[in-house]
Amino acid sequence: MDDPVLLSRIQFAITVGFHFLFPPISIGLAWVLVIIEGVAWRSRNPVFEEAGRFFAKLLALTFAVGVATGIVMEFQFGTNWAVYSKFVGDIFGAPLAAEALFAFFLESSFLGLYLFGRNRVGKGLHWFSIFLVAIGATISAFWILVANSWQQTPAGFILNETAGRAELTSFYDAVFNPSTLPRFFHTLCASLVAGAFFTIGVAAFILRRSADNQPARAAMRVGVIVGLVAAILTLAPTGHDHARQVARTQPAKLAAIEGLYETQSQAPLIAFGVVQEHPPELHAAVYVPIPGLLSWMVFGDFDAEVKGLDAFPPDEIPPLWLTFVSFHNMVILGSYFILIMFIAAIQLWRRKLFHSRWLLWVLAWSLPLPVVATQFGWVTAEVGRQPWIVYNLLRTADATSPTVTTGEIWFSIILFTAIYSLLLALYLFMLVRETSHGPQPVKAQEVAS
């Protein structure tokens, strides 16, 4: 392979895809810990204190790998996408700088205080430090989604042809471009699901070994409540709103997501299908038996016209198979999360969850699935944006660094693949190790006192 554009895309996909395994867990787990530590602080309950101490170690581990791999992201727009960087710098750089200034400092400074300050500062300040970590992680998600959303639905700029760049006309419009808020809320809820499933999964592993481990039980209770609420919110209203926004602002992406080939009113919703790129055809599709459901879902009207792929020139259509399959897998997983959280919540309420070995087994192995779902969501968003790197403004093919050779890109692909494989192996090793050491069971008299 000697296509620098394809190589740079692979390089970016590997580095950002690997990095993006960790932040959703960090964000979600930080908020779960805000609750656990909050209960520990207010009630002085040693069970919650031990649960907090244990999950803090796992947050530190996840956060560390996220930080180590995140450093790459701040630099590689310049290294691999020089033309893009010059074109968008007037707009795209500010959110990245704001993210570092408002979020990274907050997260990393107060994570240090949270992890090392347990016996140095008062309980209130200690809780406040994990609260600020969670706030920082959430602000971080906001600013990086501002930057990415501007690529999807650019706003607040004019095109300066002579300078060859987009120039800011309104900072507010650029920040709150049409897709920023729908994508932020959807991603935030998905991150809460990821953090909740992480907590639940780890707790389930421990409970399968010793069903009366109270810190694991406490974490499980918090996890299931957060997981249930967040899983529902991820689908509706946030996921639904996001889809409606895509239909309004990026109709070609919506057509690819839904496998809609022909522009039509009363557009149907596909439940399952096999898409084919050349010639563009849909095989063996199963439709939801309500005519016009897609029209109604995205425009609130069964008769509304939804643009199909035939409405766009062939060179402006995103890759079909990947976009379609990623989106549908994300939806299937998202539905599964709601279902399994309902079952877990009911069993928790009936006081049967901690002894239900099959359900604990399912919950334990569901731990990574929200992260898989967020990867599918991200692929849907980014592949569905193609062939544009900035929607309708700059093509991905025209955006790479002209002076970087394919050999250099290969070097970085191999380098990061090797390092990231090592990091993933180490992360899983440490995660299993910490989990098997588990939180210490708390003695009955301590709980009573």
Next chain:
Amino acid sequence: MIDLASIWFLLIFVLLIGYAILDGFDLGVGILHLFARDDHERRIHMNSIGPVWDGNEVWLLTAGGALFAAFPPVYATVFSGFYIALMLLLTALIFRASSFEFRSKVDSPTWRRFWDYSFGLGSLVTALLLGVAFGNILRGIPIDADGNWAGSFIGLLNPFSLLVGVAGLVLLTMHGAAYLTLKTEGPLQDRTRKWIPRTWVLFVPLYIIATISSVFAAPHLFANVLGNPLFWIFTVLVLLSIIATPVLHKSGRDFATFLATSLTILSAMGLGAVGLYPCLAPSSIDLAHSLTIHNASSTERTLTAMLIIALIGVPIVLAYTACIYYIFRGKTQITEESY
């Protein structure tokens, strides 16, 4: 003179100098880590910067983001030009960052040795590469008439830049020793303390040679500085702080010694900034191709928006950073929370 682009030139250097002073001692501690004697000593090293190193590294990320926002062509041309060097830098930073979390979790000598080298060599390579990069920027990099990179990785390894890299490495080691002296006690502190004169003796000739070479390797730095008061202020400060370091060290004033090495970093980089201004990346092919605050800045609107962000964000960051340093003041102890 005080236009927005100049303010952003200043702010980029404030961020870079902030990084060099704060993460600089982390890197220095990492380099000294290679010479540690036993496991307890190594854990003291890592935990002396444990709660703060990550926040310190954010200064570099913020500088990168600010450069992207304020001077996109510089970010694009320099970073794509330094491609291989940056990939090596990122590798060093990744291994270094990972070593904290992984090292002390497993009680095996091989495992710990691996992460000790990750931390030590990761710090050493980071310090060296950043110094070499700074040397190249001072000297000028091959930028053609279209503002594109026209050089090679090997070209970055020129004698002048390597000299700046080694001088920076030694300076940060001295700075790290000054910090570590504050955080240690007993025999470890005595041993750490000895690194200050040891590195000072190396640094002084390196700094003199680098300064003399810069007159020949980078004459553009001296083109119009003699009338600039900042040039003289930084020159005086750099001389004062270099002379003060061994004096303060000898009289046992550890915190003042640390301030002196910080001041050396600040004024040495400040001198570089004064020489470069208004260039951000001088061209070694033809100075007319240089990327400057005039031909490489973002629009006024963006620079204004960014300035507002900085004016809100930086004071808040400085305030809580100071609080956290205050909370973790004093000697480093190994507790159950430690790495």
